[in-house]
Amino acid sequence: MLHPEGRDRSSVTLAGRSPTLPTRERILRVASGLFATRGYHATTTREIAAAVGIRQPSLFHHFPSKEAILQTLLSSDLDVAVPNAEALAAAEGSASVRLYRYLGQDVAHLANSPYNLSGLYTEEVMRDPAFAPWVRKRARLHAAIERILADGVASGEFVDMPVSIVREAITGVLLRTLTLYSGQDRGGDPGFCEQIVSLVMRAVLIDPSRLPEIRRQAERNRS
Amino acid sequence: MLHPEGRDRSSVTLAGRSPTLPTRERILRVASGLFATRGYHATTTREIAAAVGIRQPSLFHHFPSKEAILQTLLSSDLDVAVPNAEALAAAEGSASVRLYRYLGQDVAHLANSPYNLSGLYTEEVMRDPAFAPWVRKRARLHAAIERILADGVASGEFVDMPVSIVREAITGVLLRTLTLYSGQDRGGDPGFCEQIVSLVMRAVLIDPSRLPEIRRQAERNRS
DNA sequence: GTCTATAATTGGATAGAC
DNA sequence: GTCTATCCAATTATAGAC
Numbered sequence: 001m002l003h004p005e006g007r008d009r010s011s012v013t014l015a016g017r018s019p020t021l022p023t024r025e026r027i028l029r030v031a032s033g034l035f036a037t038r039g040y041h042a043t044t045t046r047e048i049a050a051a052v053g054i055r056q057p058s059l060f061h062h063f064p065s066k067e068a069i070l071q072t073l074l075s076s077d078l079d080v081a082v083p084n085a086e087a088l089a090a091a092e093g094s095a096s097v098r099l100y101r102y103l104g105q106d107v108a109h110l111a112n113s114p115y116n117l118s119g120l121y122t123e124e125v126m127r128d129p130a131f132a133p134w135v136r137k138r139a140r141l142h143a144a145i146e147r148i149l150a151d152g153v154a155s156g157e158f159v160d161m162p163v164s165i166v167r168e169a170i171t172g173v174l175l176r177t178l179t180l181y182s183g184q185d186r187g188g189d190p191g192f193c194e195q196i197v198s199l200v201m202r203a204v205l206i207d208p209s210r211l212p213e214i215r216r217q218a219e220r221n222r223s
Numbered sequence: 224m225l226h227p228e229g230r231d232r233s234s235v236t237l238a239g240r241s242p243t244l245p246t247r248e249r250i251l252r253v254a255s256g257l258f259a260t261r262g263y264h265a266t267t268t269r270e271i272a273a274a275v276g277i278r279q280p281s282l283f284h285h286f287p288s289k290e291a292i293l294q295t296l297l298s299s300d301l302d303v304a305v306p307n308a309e310a311l312a313a314a315e316g317s318a319s320v321r322l323y324r325y326l327g328q329d330v331a332h333l334a335n336s337p338y339n340l341s342g343l344y345t346e347e348v349m350r351d352p353a354f355a356p357w358v359r360k361r362a363r364l365h366a367a368i369e370r371i372l373a374d375g376v377a378s379g380e381f382v383d384m385p386v387s388i389v390r391e392a393i394t395g396v397l398l399r400t401l402t403l404y405s406g407q408d409r410g411g412d413p414g415f416c417e418q419i420v421s422l423v424m425r426a427v428l429i430d431p432s433r434l435p436e437i438r439r440q441a442e443r444n445r446s
Numbered sequence: 447g448t449c450t451a452t453a454a455t456t457g458g459a460t461a462g463a464c
Numbered sequence: 465g466t467c468t469a470t471c472c473a474a475t476t477a478t479a480g481a482c
Contacts, residue, residue, distance in 0.1 A: 023448095038346065038351075039262060040265075041347075042347045044476085046474095054448065055450085056477095057449075057451095058448050058449070059477095060477065064477095065476080066475095066476070119346070123261065123262060124261055128265075161422065165400055165418070168400050169400050169419070171399060172396045173396055174395075175399075176391050177391050179346070195384050195388070199427075200426070202425060202426050267457065268457080268459085277465090278466070280460080280467075283459065283460080289459095447482105450479105451481100453478070455475080456473105457475085458471105460469105461468105462467100463466105463469105
């Protein structure tokens with residue numbers, strides 16, 4: 001008997017169809033893309049399954065729930081980003097160089113990830129009690145960034161604005177601009193990434209003419 | 224018989240309970256807040272009704288559908304923002320002053336609106352075919368902003384980056400930072416708004432020392 | 447590991463009394 | 465204009481065959 005979902009797989013993503021990847025991995029890639037473009041709650045398990053090329057119940061062999069798919073994606077990002085940011089927050093060196101390094105790492109990670117991570121940090125996800133542990137992890141990331149920003153304000157390198165607002169603005173820029181580029185395996189166009197980082201640095205630097213020198217220092221002695 | 228939804232209205236917003244406002248208006252305010260914090264698709268009509276203090280079916284006396292609530296909110300924003308931006312895109316004067324004016328208008332509108340507008344321009348909403356007409360309207364807004372940005376690049380006032388990326392970055396900053404402040408009727412703290420505008424201007428200006436002069440010009444002869 | 451079939455729940459929306 | 469009662473569709477998840 002023909003299943004009502006049919007067999008049409010014409011509008012399926014490349015990542016989802018790639019036959020060399022294990023199904024679990026294809027699910028993560030496809031789901032991250034759908035979460036980013038349609039939102040977490042609006043994305044159905046049927047859509048994910050269809051894009052992967054399997055039936056909806058087959059998803060549950062690889063993940064115990066839809067939540068678990070998102071949680072896996074959150075871990076893949078935060079388990080890298082939090083230690084990076086905390087190390088930079090505690091490191092020696094000028095706040096400008098440390099912020100540049102953080103931004104460079106973050107942008108590169110977002111742009112090079114096989115997943116589209118821009119659907120993870122929306123209000124609809126972050127306010128959902130199911131993801132509270134990851135919200136706490138993310139709070140540590142925020143605290144680390146704000147420590148770097150506060151150092152820069154104290155040293156006179158950064159404009160004197162509330163650090164939580166600036167951090168929120170930075171998050172907004174990164175998520176919004178990299179939506180278009182993440183999860184697409186394009187090697188993350190290093191020129192583009194550097195432009196985004198420079199845009200953010202100019203916004204916070206009191207003296208943006210220092211930017212080339214900061215860039216040079218940030219790229220030297222990459223820890 | 225006691226209805227399963229109960230009568231608990233303890234966690235209800237001020238805007239929703241305000242007894243002087245017509246119900247239709249209270250629905251819009253409450254719904255905009257829920258869309259912003261929980262997302263459009265994750266917000267149920269039952270939640271909206273509970274926060275307003277009525278039963279779920281009563282909503283449909285004021286709006287034909289949940290979609291219509293969001294469409295009303297979209298109109299309230301875009302019907303103001305698009306003409307403003309298009310007028311500035313076609314106006315005389317330096318690109319810097321025009322961008323400053325646009326940002327000032329937009330930030331003030333977002334901060335002073337009785338609605339929390341930050342839940343409207345998410346991917347889950349903008350990619351939904353039901354809202355395609357508003358996506359087209361918004362494209363006109365984007366085009367107007369990009370015209371101002373392109374003017375500034377051509378005149379040497381703005382850093383030379385792809386205007387669509389910069390426009391996306393600006394959108395990200397505004398939506399993210401003003402989430403916390405919009406729809407809260409706090410008069411929109413003019414100092415805070417100016418800080419956000421300045422942050423954005425510094426990011427795009429080749430010579431940020433011009434900022435005080437630009438601000439003075441933008442605030443003179445307010446069209 | 448994937449399938450069909452289906453359970454269990456929740457969602458938006460309608461009917462009609464008051 | 466709000467209510468109760470309810471419909472119908474869609475959703476996540478499970479059971480069990482292959």
